[in-house]
Amino acid sequence: MKQLRLTAFDMNCVGHIQQGLWTHPRDRSADYTSLDHWVGLAKLLERGLFDGLFLADILGVYDVFGAAPDAAIRHAVQVPVNDPLLLVPAMAHATTHLGFGVTANLSYEPPYLFARRMSTLDHLTRGRIGWNIVTGYLDSAARAMGLSHQVAHDDRYDVADDYMQAVYKLWEGSWADDAVRADRATGRYADPSRVRAVHHRGPYFQLDGIHLSEPSPQRTPLLYQAGSSARGRRFAGQHAECVFLNGGPRPAVAAHVAAIRAEAVRAGRGASDVQAHVGISVVVAETETLAQAKLADYRRHASPEAALVHASASMGIDLAAYGMDDPIEAVPTQAIASNLAAMAQQGMTKRKLLDRMVLGSRQVPITGTASQVADALLAWSAEADVDGFILSRMVTPECFEDFIELVVPELQRRGAYKTEYAPGTLRRKLFGTDQLPGTHPAAEVRFG
Amino acid sequence: MKQLRLTAFDMNCVGHIQQGLWTHPRDRSADYTSLDHWVGLAKLLERGLFDGLFLADILGVYDVFGAAPDAAIRHAVQVPVNDPLLLVPAMAHATTHLGFGVTANLSYEPPYLFARRMSTLDHLTRGRIGWNIVTGYLDSAARAMGLSHQVAHDDRYDVADDYMQAVYKLWEGSWADDAVRADRATGRYADPSRVRAVHHRGPYFQLDGIHLSEPSPQRTPLLYQAGSSARGRRFAGQHAECVFLNGGPRPAVAAHVAAIRAEAVRAGRGASDVQAHVGISVVVAETETLAQAKLADYRRHASPEAALVHASASMGIDLAAYGMDDPIEAVPTQAIASNLAAMAQQGMTKRKLLDRMVLGSRQVPITGTASQVADALLAWSAEADVDGFILSRMVTPECFEDFIELVVPELQRRGAYKTEYAPGTLRRKLFGTDQLPGTHPAAEVRFG
Numbered sequence: 001m002k003q004l005r006l007t008a009f010d011m012n013c014v015g016h017i018q019q020g021l022w023t024h025p026r027d028r029s030a031d032y033t034s035l036d037h038w039v040g041l042a043k044l045l046e047r048g049l050f051d052g053l054f055l056a057d058i059l060g061v062y063d064v065f066g067a068a069p070d071a072a073i074r075h076a077v078q079v080p081v082n083d084p085l086l087l088v089p090a091m092a093h094a095t096t097h098l099g100f101g102v103t104a105n106l107s108y109e110p111p112y113l114f115a116r117r118m119s120t121l122d123h124l125t126r127g128r129i130g131w132n133i134v135t136g137y138l139d140s141a142a143r144a145m146g147l148s149h150q151v152a153h154d155d156r157y158d159v160a161d162d163y164m165q166a167v168y169k170l171w172e173g174s175w176a177d178d179a180v181r182a183d184r185a186t187g188r189y190a191d192p193s194r195v196r197a198v199h200h201r202g203p204y205f206q207l208d209g210i211h212l213s214e215p216s217p218q219r220t221p222l223l224y225q226a227g228s229s230a231r232g233r234r235f236a237g238q239h240a241e242c243v244f245l246n247g248g249p250r251p252a253v254a255a256h257v258a259a260i261r262a263e264a265v266r267a268g269r270g271a272s273d274v275q276a277h278v279g280i281s282v283v284v285a286e287t288e289t290l291a292q293a294k295l296a297d298y299r300r301h302a303s304p305e306a307a308l309v310h311a312s313a314s315m316g317i318d319l320a321a322y323g324m325d326d327p328i329e330a331v332p333t334q335a336i337a338s339n340l341a342a343m344a345q346q347g348m349t350k351r352k353l354l355d356r357m358v359l360g361s362r363q364v365p366i367t368g369t370a371s372q373v374a375d376a377l378l379a380w381s382a383e384a385d386v387d388g389f390i391l392s393r394m395v396t397p398e399c400f401e402d403f404i405e406l407v408v409p410e411l412q413r414r415g416a417y418k419t420e421y422a423p424g425t426l427r428r429k430l431f432g433t434d435q436l437p438g439t440h441p442a443a444e445v446r447f448g
Numbered sequence: 449m450k451q452l453r454l455t456a457f458d459m460n461c462v463g464h465i466q467q468g469l470w471t472h473p474r475d476r477s478a479d480y481t482s483l484d485h486w487v488g489l490a491k492l493l494e495r496g497l498f499d500g501l502f503l504a505d506i507l508g509v510y511d512v513f514g515a516a517p518d519a520a521i522r523h524a525v526q527v528p529v530n531d532p533l534l535l536v537p538a539m540a541h542a543t544t545h546l547g548f549g550v551t552a553n554l555s556y557e558p559p560y561l562f563a564r565r566m567s568t569l570d571h572l573t574r575g576r577i578g579w580n581i582v583t584g585y586l587d588s589a590a591r592a593m594g595l596s597h598q599v600a601h602d603d604r605y606d607v608a609d610d611y612m613q614a615v616y617k618l619w620e621g622s623w624a625d626d627a628v629r630a631d632r633a634t635g636r637y638a639d640p641s642r643v644r645a646v647h648h649r650g651p652y653f654q655l656d657g658i659h660l661s662e663p664s665p666q667r668t669p670l671l672y673q674a675g676s677s678a679r680g681r682r683f684a685g686q687h688a689e690c691v692f693l694n695g696g697p698r699p700a701v702a703a704h705v706a707a708i709r710a711e712a713v714r715a716g717r718g719a720s721d722v723q724a725h726v727g728i729s730v731v732v733a734e735t736e737t738l739a740q741a742k743l744a745d746y747r748r749h750a751s752p753e754a755a756l757v758h759a760s761a762s763m764g765i766d767l768a769a770y771g772m773d774d775p776i777e778a779v780p781t782q783a784i785a786s787n788l789a790a791m792a793q794q795g796m797t798k799r800k801l802l803d804r805m806v807l808g809s810r811q812v813p814i815t816g817t818a819s820q821v822a823d824a825l826l827a828w829s830a831e832a833d834v835d836g837f838i839l840s841r842m843v844t845p846e847c848f849e850d851f852i853e854l855v856v857p858e859l860q861r862r863g864a865y866k867t868e869y870a871p872g873t874l875r876r877k878l879f880g881t882d883q884l885p886g887t888h889p890a891a892e893v894r895f896g
Contacts, residue, residue, distance in 0.1 A: 033571035076637030080662040082568040090537040120530040123481035144657030184471040189524035209592030214528040
């Protein structure tokens with residue numbers, strides 16, 4: 001039976017996806033500046049044999065709702081938000097197997113420095129680091145970086161393609177596998193004939209220099225991506241190893257998964273060289289009644305306004321400007337076309353949207369017993385060809401504790417979940433190999 | 449009696465200052481990719497009541513010697529070198545009091561992102577982070593960043609002045625002290641009227657946006673600086689809280705310390721608002737004979753060629769091109785004028801230089817018993833008005849173990865070293881206050 005993959009979804013901030021739940025008396029989201037908080041989470045997830053912890057990030061603020069950032073600041077909707085990379089070393093030191101997927105926006109991180117950061121993390125974690133490749137979508141981030149506005153959507157992917165070439169050359173092409181000798185007897189640490197400078201002359205990036213880091217266990221970090229536009233899917237097919245998808249009707253998700261696998265094949269890779277992971281929220285308890293009661297308890301702490309702040313930014317629509325029963329007419333942009341089509345199809349209004357955002361998010365929770373949750377996950381796996389799930393933070397850490405206590409054993413009983421970790425790097429655990437396969441474009445720039 | 453300050457000096461690489469010592473059988477420098485290695489060091493230093501661990505960094509490679517990076521790569525002279533910031537979280541989680549000074553080159557780090565990184569570290573360490581402000585001096589780094597060459601020396605300080613204004617506004621001026629309420633009852637995390645966007649329009653940097661991080665314990669990290677040129681001293685007088693100096697004749701260092709204090713006063717700050725810390729290497733043992741034997745043992749593993757590689761890059765002189773007894777004539781550049789003047793005055797040749805670099809560095813070790821080392825340190829303190837010392841890595845970690853076992857108790861017996869940590873942030877431990885005083889230029893941009 002296919003083994004499901006599980007990843008926890010969190011963020012170095014107070015309000016992540018399910019807005020308002022930080023106000024629940026048992027929620028510890030507001031402890032996000034505490035290393036103990038994160039180390040505790042990492043140990044918990046490793047106890048539950050989770051494959052990874054995925055850390056979202058955003059640069060800029062959500063200022064679409066009411067045309068101002070005030071409501072985002074008031075409700076802590078992904079602001080304040082601290083750097084995700086800096087959480088990893090402490091969590092890595094407290095664990096052995098858990099992987100870490102960190103989000104970094106390539107539009108603003110110089111490739112020479114970013115490549116070293118990821119190599120450093122790959123060394124320190126012994127090959128447990130992944131990178132969620134994002135190009136950003138907030139004009140407020142561009143302004144904070146000193147630009148008048150951001151690059152257009154599809155152009156950002158052209159920038160991203162060039163960026164990937166530059167960092168592949170640093171990670172894969174600068175130091176040969178046998179460059180480092182570390183020979184105390186002769187005093188030779190590395191063989192300079194096996195280290196070469198990268199000379200990259202792309203349309204957006206130029207660099208000349210050797211990579212500052214020696215080869216790390218995975219070299220290129222495990223590559224995550226979440227773009228859903230046609231251009232984003234093409235990028236994912238070329239580069240990504242794990243793609244994160246939003247939920248939705250299973251046939252639509254199945255079509256999305258098939259499209260990404262087809263893009264991978266078109267790029268000369270295997271269909272299973274890209275894993276599809278679907279974002280879910282789960283409220284689970286010993287009985288259905290208890291699960292519904294827990295959902296109701298959580299719901300009392302969800303914030304409708306904060307949910308609208310987040311949805312407004314995601315869709316590019318100022319929902320503060322709508323009456324409750326107005327049809328949501330969009331200012332269409334390419335980034336949000338698929339969202340809008342879905343909303344138009346459903347005749348969505350603000351009232352209906354709020355009714356659906358039961359926990360302060362458009363991600364509707366799967367609620368029930370462990371058996372019911374396992375049924376739902378296995379149906380996803382069978383009907384939409386997904387490889388795993390990314391479990392959103394709700395009331396934390398109890399949402400993860402509940403899942404590990406109840407759902408993981410149920411999946412194990414059904415033979416759909418591992419009972420111990422496989423050895424080795426994150427990529428080896430997911431794909432059986434420490435480094436990218438020869439069919440991946442990064443392999444083309446390898447040394448020798 | 450004046451309490452000396454002690455900081456350990458290390459780097460996320462194999463060969464730091466004393467080149468070649470990684471080949472010593474007891475040396476663990478080559479474990480630099482291991483979190484256990486760094487966590488062990490941090491715990492050791494905290495046992496020794498060290499104020500801080502200072503992490504150097506360099507972007508680019510040392511390619512002056514022989515006009516190529518080959519010798520640097522062969523001997524691991526600060527290459528490979530991993531990111532220093534990513535070591536801090538794991539070490540911070542394992543300690544309570546130890547401070548961390550991290551080097552970051554402002555020429556290449558976008559201020560909006562860098563400010564968030566440092567705020568994140570200040571949160572996660574509970575106010576134990578410092579920043580060593582450097583502008584870089586290697587053309588190879590500029591080329592790796594896609595530039596044809598770096599900005600001229602004094603211009604780099606103009607860039608730095610503008611950069612400091614930008615990050616001060618983010619750290620000190622974006623969120624008021626009372627902005628964060630974290631009130632679960634009302635659901636209000638922060639008060640938007642107490643958070644404001646920074647609008648910076650400098651000659652080199654422009655940005656518009658709120659700081660992404662809420663106020664951290666120190667806000668601005670403790671500011672370290674090490675520039676020794678006239679322009680560098682002026683910058684230090686304006687901005688720095690701790691200045692790191694190379695050793696040398698005590699009267700020269702005393703004059704240097706006095707000049708920096710005068711610059712601070714000229715900038716409207718107090719003379720003691722800047723602490724002077726002198727870089728030292730120490731070989732200590734129970735008897736003078738044993739100390740000399742240890743020095744001789746270490747010396748057998750030092751690398752003269754690697755020492756020349758490092759010295760060539762520091763001075764901008766290709767020492768590979770000199771005969772052993774040629775007078776060292778320089779291609780003078782502003783960055784290295786003071787070094788060259790000293791060398792000319794001493795009639796320096798490569799042979800004499802090699803004789804002095806007993807442990808693979810121009811930093812000559814203080815060698816002797818604990819009492820002799822303490823005598824030397826106290827003489828420095830009395831004659832050159834220095835506040836503390838920054839102790840270089842030699843054979844690690846035993847160089848720090850020896851110092852903590854032998855020298856620290858001796859300094860304590862003489863009343864010159866604390867017997868327990870003061871509470872609070874790094875800045876509070878060194879200056880009695882969590883945040884910068886009102887006379888510092890950062891205070892001018894505070895919110896309200």
